[in-house]
Amino acid sequence: MTATNPSTPVPKIAVVDLWKSFGGKPVLRGIDLEVASGESFVIVGGSGAGKSVLLKHLIGLIRPDRGHVIVDGEDMACADPAVCLALRKKFGMSFQEGALFDSLSVFENIAFPLRRHTSMSEAEITHRVRECLELVHLPGVEHKAPSELSGGMRRRVGFARAIAMKPEILLFDEPNTGLDPITSAVIDNVIVEMREHLPVTMVTITHDMKSAFRIADRLAMLREGTIVAAARPEEFRSLPDPYIQKFIAGEPLEEDVA
Amino acid sequence: MNASSRLRAAPLLLLESLGQRATAGFEEVGRFFTILASTLYWMFRRPFDGHQWLKQMVRVGVDSLPVVGLTALFTGMVLALQTYRGFERFHAEAYVGSVVSLSLTRELAPVLAALMIAGRIGSSLAAELGSMRVTEQIDALYAMATEPIHYLIVPRVAATTLMLPPLVACADGLGVLGGYSVAVGLMGANPVVYWEKTFQFLDLNDVFSGLIKAAVFGLILSVTGCTKGFFTTGGAEGVGRSTTAAVVMASVVILVSDFFLTKILF
Numbered sequence A: 001m002t003a004t005n006p007s008t009p010v011p012k013i014a015v016v017d018l019w020k021s022f023g024g025k026p027v028l029r030g031i032d033l034e035v036a037s038g039e040s041f042v043i044v045g046g047s048g049a050g051k052s053v054l055l056k057h058l059i060g061l062i063r064p065d066r067g068h069v070i071v072d073g074e075d076m077a078c079a080d081p082a083v084c085l086a087l088r089k090k091f092g093m094s095f096q097e098g099a100l101f102d103s104l105s106v107f108e109n110i111a112f113p114l115r116r117h118t119s120m121s122e123a124e125i126t127h128r129v130r131e132c133l134e135l136v137h138l139p140g141v142e143h144k145a146p147s148e149l150s151g152g153m154r155r156r157v158g159f160a161r162a163i164a165m166k167p168e169i170l171l172f173d174e175p176n177t178g179l180d181p182i183t184s185a186v187i188d189n190v191i192v193e194m195r196e197h198l199p200v201t202m203v204t205i206t207h208d209m210k211s212a213f214r215i216a217d218r219l220a221m222l223r224e225g226t227i228v229a230a231a232r233p234e235e236f237r238s239l240p241d242p243y244i245q246k247f248i249a250g251e252p253l254e255e256d257v258a
Numbered sequence B: 001m002n003a004s005s006r007l008r009a010a011p012l013l014l015l016e017s018l019g020q021r022a023t024a025g026f027e028e029v030g031r032f033f034t035i036l037a038s039t040l041y042w043m044f045r046r047p048f049d050g051h052q053w054l055k056q057m058v059r060v061g062v063d064s065l066p067v068v069g070l071t072a073l074f075t076g077m078v079l080a081l082q083t084y085r086g087f088e089r090f091h092a093e094a095y096v097g098s099v100v101s102l103s104l105t106r107e108l109a110p111v112l113a114a115l116m117i118a119g120r121i122g123s124s125l126a127a128e129l130g131s132m133r134v135t136e137q138i139d140a141l142y143a144m145a146t147e148p149i150h151y152l153i154v155p156r157v158a159a160t161t162l163m164l165p166p167l168v169a170c171a172d173g174l175g176v177l178g179g180y181s182v183a184v185g186l187m188g189a190n191p192v193v194y195w196e197k198t199f200q201f202l203d204l205n206d207v208f209s210g211l212i213k214a215a216v217f218g219l220i221l222s223v224t225g226c227t228k229g230f231f232t233t234g235g236a237e238g239v240g241r242s243t244t245a246a247v248v249m250a251s252v253v254i255l256v257s258d259f260f261l262t263k264i265l266f
Helices: A051-058 A081-089 A105-119 A123-135 A151-163 A181-197 A209-215 A234-235 A242-249 B004-043 B052-061 B067-087 B093-134 B136-141 B148-186 B191-200 B204-230 B235-265
Strands: A011-022 A025-036 A042-043 A067-071 A091-093 A169-173 A201-206 A218-221 A226-231
Touching: A011 A051, A011 A201, A025 A051, A025 A201, A025 A226, A025 B052, A042 A051, A042 A151, A042 A209, A042 B136, A051 A169, A051 A201, A051 B191, A081 A091, A081 A218, A091 B136, A105 A123, A105 B148, A123 A151, A151 A169, A151 A181, A181 A201, A181 A209, A201 A209, A209 B052, A218 A242, A226 A234, A226 A242, B004 B148, B004 B204, B052 B093, B052 B148, B067 B148, B093 B136, B093 B148, B093 B191, B093 B204, B093 B235, B148 B191, B148 B204, B191 B204
Parallel strands: A042 A201, A042 A218, A091 A169, A169 A201
Antiparallel strands: A011 A025, A011 A067, A218 A226
């Protein structure tokens, strides 16, 4: 089943018949989906459904066995290194535990891509880092080490680092996993706010339905390596599929109750 | 029927496990050369990260000097002690200095220094890169359009390869001093004769071949450590496994390649 959104003629990201297996075990089995420009797209699914693997395909961290990931009309499996680099620069990605460089301070973490890829002066970099930290509501932590921050703060510094280069596409890998409900809601608000302030397309994977409904323009359900449904939140809630209903309600499937 | 079919399957199972081991071995070698090749490819590409290079050179060179120096000093001392006792039996004590200087510069200083560095740096490279891998920091680098090999591995491999020769040069000097102090101070050798014999047969080529060996060992141990770390899987346990494997593998490869290098260089 495809997750095509008919209202948008040119998708920002298009995934076409994506297959991937690890050690003979299929993880993705023919994924097709399209994400429109400026949309907040959320992929939900159980543990081991292949969410992370799918997300990592989008940015080219994993190469597909078969199929394509097309971003702005260019295949991510590009041959030309210059095109490759340009494509990767369109992305900002936030990782599950933040994946901050623990040998660098918060400031240096956020400044890292700026120093690496731009010719900004130190003053401009300082300004940009402050700006990014304010967007995630963490002013004044520049000089702390990542190990001094709480899980939720680390996640938000990860967001700040992801948006430092003003990417066109933001990917969030389980932004709420392992956080308490209040911190989790704060993270969702930050994501929603970023979306309002920045001209970005967002793809988030999560298994937290509450959070998914808070941040999504459109939701897709990934199960056993295929997209079983994709819809706007209000339609998604009323989909008849029993698995989706159980997933939203947080109840076990009949086959799991023994 | 079951028993006989199991009996027939036994050789197949043996073959299968042999095959799996061979595949794993080839994979290991393949990874080593993949990392080596891409390190050399990225070595001469912009941006050149001078700060990182310097930091790693301090870590490998300056910080390892005490342990390498101590190793060399005591190796020279024990070498003098042993050869003196042996050579005394056929009245050749005068040649102890030559034995000490030749065996140190050609063989012992490079190999022992490399083994010490494999333990000290090879392991820490594997642990560092391994934990960066399992906490997705390497993926994060990639996501920021930065080639992890360029940013992480190039400065580490370059620093280790560049710093081993000067470390071994220091080790040569300290080892010879250690030998001198034992032979002259403890065993009562004639200091003038000892000193003269130390340099009588020592050729500049002996020293250089030792330094070339050192650079090759540095390359081997750093690429091994980085490869093991880079391909770490399986969380904290995996990091531990990579660290151990890096030291064991680097040490074995250093000792084996030492034979072939000696064959080529002399």
